[in-house]
Amino acid sequence: MNPVSAMDFVLARPEIFLLAATCLILVVDLFVIDRDRQVSYLLSLVALALTAWLVSDTPAGRHVAFHGMFVADGVSRLLKLVTCGTVAAVFLYSRDYLIQRGLFRGEYFVLALFATLGIFVMTSAGSLLTMYLGIELLALSQYALVAFDRDSSVAAESAMKYFVLGAIASGLLLYGISIIYGVTGTFDLAQLANRLDASSANNIGLLFGLAFLMAGIAFKFGAVPFHMWIPDVYHGAPTSVTLFLGAAPKLAYFALALRVLAEGLGSAVAAWQDMLIVLATLSIAVGNVVAVAQTNLKRMLAYSTISNVGFILLGILAGTPFGYRAALFYTITYVVMALGSFAMIILLSRKGFEADRIDDFRGLAQQHPWFAWMMLFLMVSTAGVPPFVGFFAKLYVIQAVLDVGLTWLAVAAVVFSVIGAFYYLRLVKVMFFDPPAEGIAVSAGAGLRLLLSLNALAVLVLGIFNGALVEAIARVLP
Amino acid sequence: MQTHWPLLSIVTWLPIAGGVVVMLVGDARAAIGRWLALGVAIATFVASLPLYAGFDTTTAALQFVERVPWLTSLHSDYYLGVDGISLPLILLTTFSTVLVVIAGWTVIEKRPSQYFAAFLIMEGLMVGVFAAADALLFYVLWEAMLVPMFIIIGVWGGARRVYATVKFFLYTFLGSVLMLVALIYMYLKAGSYELGAFYRLPLSLREQTLIFLAFLAAFAVKVPMVPVHTWLPDAHVEAPTGGSVILAAIMLKMGGYGFLRFSLPITPDASRELDWLVIGLSLVAVVYIGLVALAQRDMKKLIAYSSIAHMGFVTLGCFIGYEIVAATGSLQGATLGLSGAMVEMISHGLISGALFLCVGVLYDRLHTREISAYGGVINTMPVFGAFMVLFAMANAGLPGTSGFIGEFLVILASFRANFWYAFLAATTLVLGAAYTLWLVKRVVFGEVANDAVASLKDLNGRELIVLGILAIAVLALGVYPKPLTDVMEPTLQNLVQLMSVSKA
Numbered sequence: 001m002n003p004v005s006a007m008d009f010v011l012a013r014p015e016i017f018l019l020a021a022t023c024l025i026l027v028v029d030l031f032v033i034d035r036d037r038q039v040s041y042l043l044s045l046v047a048l049a050l051t052a053w054l055v056s057d058t059p060a061g062r063h064v065a066f067h068g069m070f071v072a073d074g075v076s077r078l079l080k081l082v083t084c085g086t087v088a089a090v091f092l093y094s095r096d097y098l099i100q101r102g103l104f105r106g107e108y109f110v111l112a113l114f115a116t117l118g119i120f121v122m123t124s125a126g127s128l129l130t131m132y133l134g135i136e137l138l139a140l141s142q143y144a145l146v147a148f149d150r151d152s153s154v155a156a157e158s159a160m161k162y163f164v165l166g167a168i169a170s171g172l173l174l175y176g177i178s179i180i181y182g183v184t185g186t187f188d189l190a191q192l193a194n195r196l197d198a199s200s201a202n203n204i205g206l207l208f209g210l211a212f213l214m215a216g217i218a219f220k221f222g223a224v225p226f227h228m229w230i231p232d233v234y235h236g237a238p239t240s241v242t243l244f245l246g247a248a249p250k251l252a253y254f255a256l257a258l259r260v261l262a263e264g265l266g267s268a269v270a271a272w273q274d275m276l277i278v279l280a281t282l283s284i285a286v287g288n289v290v291a292v293a294q295t296n297l298k299r300m301l302a303y304s305t306i307s308n309v310g311f312i313l314l315g316i317l318a319g320t321p322f323g324y325r326a327a328l329f330y331t332i333t334y335v336v337m338a339l340g341s342f343a344m345i346i347l348l349s350r351k352g353f354e355a356d357r358i359d360d361f362r363g364l365a366q367q368h369p370w371f372a373w374m375m376l377f378l379m380v381s382t383a384g385v386p387p388f389v390g391f392f393a394k395l396y397v398i399q400a401v402l403d404v405g406l407t408w409l410a411v412a413a414v415v416f417s418v419i420g421a422f423y424y425l426r427l428v429k430v431m432f433f434d435p436p437a438e439g440i441a442v443s444a445g446a447g448l449r450l451l452l453s454l455n456a457l458a459v460l461v462l463g464i465f466n467g468a469l470v471e472a473i474a475r476v477l478p
Numbered sequence: 479m480q481t482h483w484p485l486l487s488i489v490t491w492l493p494i495a496g497g498v499v500v501m502l503v504g505d506a507r508a509a510i511g512r513w514l515a516l517g518v519a520i521a522t523f524v525a526s527l528p529l530y531a532g533f534d535t536t537t538a539a540l541q542f543v544e545r546v547p548w549l550t551s552l553h554s555d556y557y558l559g560v561d562g563i564s565l566p567l568i569l570l571t572t573f574s575t576v577l578v579v580i581a582g583w584t585v586i587e588k589r590p591s592q593y594f595a596a597f598l599i600m601e602g603l604m605v606g607v608f609a610a611a612d613a614l615l616f617y618v619l620w621e622a623m624l625v626p627m628f629i630i631i632g633v634w635g636g637a638r639r640v641y642a643t644v645k646f647f648l649y650t651f652l653g654s655v656l657m658l659v660a661l662i663y664m665y666l667k668a669g670s671y672e673l674g675a676f677y678r679l680p681l682s683l684r685e686q687t688l689i690f691l692a693f694l695a696a697f698a699v700k701v702p703m704v705p706v707h708t709w710l711p712d713a714h715v716e717a718p719t720g721g722s723v724i725l726a727a728i729m730l731k732m733g734g735y736g737f738l739r740f741s742l743p744i745t746p747d748a749s750r751e752l753d754w755l756v757i758g759l760s761l762v763a764v765v766y767i768g769l770v771a772l773a774q775r776d777m778k779k780l781i782a783y784s785s786i787a788h789m790g791f792v793t794l795g796c797f798i799g800y801e802i803v804a805a806t807g808s809l810q811g812a813t814l815g816l817s818g819a820m821v822e823m824i825s826h827g828l829i830s831g832a833l834f835l836c837v838g839v840l841y842d843r844l845h846t847r848e849i850s851a852y853g854g855v856i857n858t859m860p861v862f863g864a865f866m867v868l869f870a871m872a873n874a875g876l877p878g879t880s881g882f883i884g885e886f887l888v889i890l891a892s893f894r895a896n897f898w899y900a901f902l903a904a905t906t907l908v909l910g911a912a913y914t915l916w917l918v919k920r921v922v923f924g925e926v927a928n929d930a931v932a933s934l935k936d937l938n939g940r941e942l943i944v945l946g947i948l949a950i951a952v953l954a955l956g957v958y959p960k961p962l963t964d965v966m967e968p969t970l971q972n973l974v975q976l977m978s979v980s981k982a
Contacts, residue, residue, distance in 0.1 A: 365633075369592070380625055385651075386618035395614075399662045407663070414655035421651050425628070425644060433632045433640050470551045 008065035011072045014054040014080060015120050021047035022113040029106025037104050041095060044109040045088055048116070052084035064126060068188045071126040074476030075258065075328070079123040079251050082332055086248045086339060087116050092451055093343045094240035096444055100351040103149055103238065111148070112244055115141035119252040125259055128177045128187040135173070135220065138252060139166050142245060146237040158236025165219070165229045173216025179209030189264035201270040210268065213260065214275050220253045221309045224282035231294075234302035239349060239356065242298055243342040246305060247335045250312075254331040257316050262324055269319040276317035277409060283310030284413055288420035298356045300423060301341055304382060307420055308334050311397050314413060318400040325477045326396035329470065333393045333462060340378045340455040347371065347444050347452055358427060363436025371442065371449075372431045374456035381459045383424040384417050389463035396470075484544050486558040489526045489572065490606040493518055497598030500591050508590040512583060515594035519576045522601065526572040533565055535964050538972030540611055548615065554671040557612040562969030563738050563820065564608040566962055567731055570827045571608065573951075574727045575601040577944050578720040581835055584940075585842050586634060586718070593634055596626045597720060604728050608735065613661050614671040620732070621654055627721070627729070634718040642709075642716035649709040653699035660692035664744070676744050683982045686748035693741045694756070701733030701789045704762045714782035715847070719838030722778065726785050726834055727827035734792040734823050738816070742796065743976040750977075753800040756793055761902045763790030768909030772916070777837045777847045780917055781830060784873060787906060788826045794903060795819030795888040799977060801895035808894070809974050815891035816970045817963055822884025824962060825872075825955060829881055832869045832948040836862070839941055840921075844930050849920050853927025858934040863922045865937075865945045870918045872952050874911040880955035 009016065025047065029040045055077055062073035091109065098104040118138030125131035143166065147159030181187055183205040184195050200206055219226040234242050261272055287307030294300035312334070315327025348355035348364075355361075365372035381388030394417065401410045442449070462469060496518030503511045534541060540559030548556040560568060578597055586593045603623045610616035624647055631643035661671070663685075668675040681689065699706045710730075714722050742749055749756075764787050771783035796819045799812025839862060840855070841847055856863030872879035875886075885906065892900035926932050937945070955962060 366589075376625070385625060386621045391618070391621070395658070395662070398659065399666065402659070402662050403666055407659070410659050410662075411656065414659055415652070418648060418652045418655055422644070422648060425647060428628070429632060429640055429644065432629060433643075467549055467551065470549070474551065 002067075004066060007063075008070070011058060011063050011065040012070055012124075013058065014051050015117060015124070017054055018047065018051045018113065018117050018120065021050070022110055022117065025106065025113065026110045029110065032106070034104075037106065040106040040109050041091065041104075044113060045091060047113065048084050048088045048091075052081055055080045055084065064190075068126045068190060069130045070124050072124055076123040076255070078328075078472065078476045079255055080120055082335065083116060083119050083123075083248055083251050086251070086335055087112060087244070089339055089343075089451065089455070090240070090244045090247065093243060093339070093346055093448060096448060097238075097240045097346045097349065101149070101238070103240075108145070108148060108240070111141045111145050115145070115244070116248065119248060119255075122252040122259075123255040125255070126189055128180070128189065128192075128260070128264070131256060131259060132170075132174060132177060134252070135256070136170065138249060139170065142249070145241045145244065146233055148241055149238045152236075152238070154236045155238065158233045162229050162233045169216050169219035169226070172212045172219070176209045176212030176214075176216060179212065180206065183209060189259055192264040193266055196265065196267045198267055198270075201268045206268065207271055210265065210271055211275070214272060214279075217253070217257055217260070218279050220256065221250075221313070222306055223279040223309050223313060224286040224306060227283065227286070227306045230306055231299045231302040234305070235296060235298045235356075239298070239342060239345050239354065243339065243346065246301065246338045246342055250309075250331055250335055250338075254312065254328060257313075258324060258328075261316065262319070266319075273317050273319055276313050277406070280310045280313035280317060281409065281412060283307060283313065284416045288416045288423075291420065291423045294423070295358055296356055297345060297358050297361070297427070298342075300358065300427075301338070304420070304423075305338065307416070308382070311394060311413065314409070315397040315400050318404045318406075320400060320403060321477060322396075322403060323400035325470075325473050326393075326400040328473050328477060329396050329466075330393040332469065332473075333389045336455065336458060336462070337378055337382050337390060340374070340452065340459065341382065343448075343452050343455065344371070344375050344378065347442060347448060350441070350443050358430055360437060361427060361431050362434040364431040366436050368442055370453070374453055375431060376428050377456045377459050379424040379427050381463065383421040385421070387460070387463045389459050389466060392463055392466050483528075485525065485529055486542050486544055486560065486605075486609045489522055489529070489568065490558070490602050490609060492525065492602070493522045493575070493598040493605075494602035496522075497595040497602070500598060501595035503591055505589050505591045511591035511594060512579075515598060516576075516579050518598055519572075519579045519601070523572040523576050526569055526605075529560060529565060530569060530965075533560070533965060535562075536968060538562070538968040543611075548612075552614065552665070552671065553669060554614040555612050556615060557672065558606075558609040559611045560609055562966040563735065563973075565965055566820065566824050567608045567728075567735060568605050570731070570824055571601060571604045571728050574723060574827065574831055577831070577835070577947065578723050580940055580944050581723070581838060582718070582720045585838070586720075588634060593630070593718075593720075596630050597724065600626045600630070600724060604732075607732060611673050612671050613665070613673055613676060616673075617654070617658060617661060621651075623729070624650060627725070630721045630724075631713055631717045634721065635716040637716070638712070639716040642712040645709045646713040649699050649706065653696040653706070656692040657696035660689045664689065673739070677976060679744075680981050681745065683747050683751070686745040686982065687751065690741060690745040690748035690752060693736065693745070697733040697736035697741065698759075699733070700736065701730060701793060702786060703733075703756075703759045703790070703793060704767065704786070707763070707767070707786050710786060711779050711782040714785075714834075715776060715778045719834060719841065722834040722838075723831040726781075726830040730785060730789055731823045731827060734789065734796065734819060737793065737796045738819070738973065743973060745981075746977045747980050747982045749797065750800045753797045756797040757801065757899065760790040760794035760797070761899065763787055764794070764903055764906050765909070768906055768913065771913040772909070774913075775849055777840070777849055777917065777921065778834070779847075780849070780913060781833045781837065784910065784913060785826065785830050787910065788822065788830070791822050791885060791888050791903070791906070792819045792826075794899075795822060795884075795891060798888070798891050798895050798899065799974065801899070802891060803978065805895050809978060811891055811894040812974045812977065813967075813970050814887055814894075816973060817966060818884050818887030818891055820966050820970070821880070821887060821955075821959060821962060825880035825884050825952070828948055828951050828955070829869055829872045829879075832865075832945060832952065833873060835941075835944060835948070836866045836869060839937065839945075843934055849917065851928075852921040852931060854922075854924045854931060855934065856922045857926050858932060859936040861942065862937050862945075865949060866922050867918055868949055869952070870914040872956070874914045875907055878953070878956050880952050880959070882956060883959050
């Protein structure tokens, strides 16, 4: 076996830097008094910016490092850049919220940065073990983040639920990995692909392992029937944490599915396609139908996440390059929409008022027409109404599904998305048609307003001019 | 006349840009917003006139074509063009919007700038729908229309507006998404979203049938056809006057336009196989809905049901051609039916718009749409009464008005197919006359019914202008429809050719 070369470290520069920077912030934060907590916040943003720069500076093309454990290719670069942007947006959105609630502590940023590192590791995983490492780093940071508001019993309960269920899911995943190792004799995804062929879709041992693996993946994504934790965790966590949970990790879970299913087990597509069809259909159906019954906006958005995950899975299950591209497009645009939607809750909330009930948005159009329109953009985009980007995301995914001849699945997906349109519309109805609620006020600073407006307008602009993003994706996923 | 101006883009985007500006002007400066909205609406109408002046009536090809690559990975272009089917509808759109802006001038007190902005944005999107020659562009604009209309009905509508607007949105959305699946399916086979490529694409009868049904779901809801018509009376009744006018004059035409632009040329064989379905539903609409209209006590509801019955004529005219060809082998007869459908669409746009404006005039004064609340209006509002009677007559298909031409052409075409089709279609002459004349009798004529009616003031200048322009249009088209039929003729003949060639 060749020794590790210097080039390996060059390829892993972003991860190494991010780890070092996070540890540094952890130490610096110890010596900072509360009044100067801005230092940790600013350092975190700088760390993200520098990491993004290092990512864009890594050599082009696909490179493998550390004996195949680590892969630096176009997909990982794109996902890492989007992750940096997403996490930076989360920090910018969260600042005022955290300060108002006395939660503006360095741990928030450090934990989020560790979670970011977990996402990075997952997107670059070249072996099942690296993947597991990344998953656990991300998951542990998220458990802690959910419980971050130590005085909130709801948050503690959510974190506990999340931890217990997450631990089971990790166990399932690890068990699946071990069986696949037993059958094929390798953890390495590239070697795995070499050792499997079309006939392995009938290999009972492999199928057994795959089923556990799939359960783990489905849990992480929050696909039905492994979705139970999503509404509770989204609801219980402080909104600034929900913002993080709802956006950035989706990118990592996409990478998980892409690396393991498409790259590693690509030749067994017949085996996992059926499983994904069931997961995707159920997610779209249950997510959209149950969301209708929600009165809490965070829970509603949680169920909306579940249905959107179903659409991401639709793209993956097509098993074609176009399908993977469609799923990546969906994931990235969903992250943008989810960021905006949760940030809107942050915008309206203030100390002692979470603004997370649908009723809290009553009459927003009369008091703050601009933000009501921004929220309308985000909602109808998520509902899949053109010309917003959510429509094109659905268009690409449905095209991918039709391309492999699953017409009934496409019809089912669009019919359920009509049911979904109802609850997004209900929010629009509440904002535009109902009389204003008591005590609705936007106290947020100019920065937050500007960022949120840009975020919502991006949904429109990305929709009409989505060619650039499509081309960027086509370059990394040929 | 060949012009270098991208006229269609101007007519599409000027009102949208204007709408955004009007919205940014805000409700605090409503007066500026109003004048700006009127200016934009008139400018758009003026910009749409060269389309007619420069239109070549000897060809069926798309004119004023603009084509720029849009989504290259999907082979979808920003591709606009007009032919004899879309041009009259575009002019109707730009014309109606001017009237709607004038009609809402002082009546709208709640968030006026947003009201005008919504209508301008609607206008741009509707023009875009009629001008799009790329299926994806068409679909994007088609669906985007739902959002401003949702807001228009929901914010400025009547008491049950929320129910009505959600119903409107979900009905139309459900119909459309199935069409989307069909469009993607054809794109995967044709390799492009260009409509012309869809026309040339060979499809088996089974494929055509499924695609036809998907289209039917989308267009039948918009038309609306029985049994998916129930959103329309709700939406019409609850919408503000301007919303009703746009709904009746333009949005209902989208369904008929969809049949002409998509169903007939893309799935000709399935259309032939399933023409009995559409013809049957159309006749049900004409007869049954005509009876339903008789029973209404709300003026707007009555006109809404009358709209459904008239739109039954449009769908009948679109599909009767297959029966004519089957019965006589004459393609000429099929053209007759299609011309009837087109004229009926334009004429219904003018007449129903005018009738909704008339109801709006009364509603603005007494704030009720109940027929029983009125009576003897002619005594206090003689000018208004004259207009109302004229439009009601036109609605009943009186010769000399535009309402007559369309109905006559469709009934004439039906005769060539089958006597009984024509017989059932012709019942509208009785039923239509019955419900409109009875409406006029109860509202306009008779003794002054109560003190409220006695205190009514006649039309003001603004209302007089709007109704006067519409009256001229209705009469002009009724006496001399040639300018309209000339424009359509080559396109419809080409369409009949497409319909008659099997793709299977």
